Amino acid sequence: MAARKPGPRKTRLMKKIKQSSPVPAWVIVRTKRTVRTNPKRRAWRRTDVEVG
Numbered sequence: 001m002a003a004r005k006p007g008p009r010k011t012r013l014m015k016k017i018k019q020s021s022p023v024p025a026w027v028i029v030r031t032k033r034t035v036r037t038n039p040k041r042r043a044w045r046r047t048d049v050e051v052g
Helices: 007-019 025-030
Strands: none
Touching: none
């Protein structure tokens, strides 16, 4: 991918980065470990991101 990206595409990629973060530790503590993993977690190499 090009190092110089258009602005809107960069913001969409940043949103995908934020979505693939793990669940915070305080959420795991607050839900008594019923919520442990993020179901929308995505590996950067295995799955493709359709941002255009």
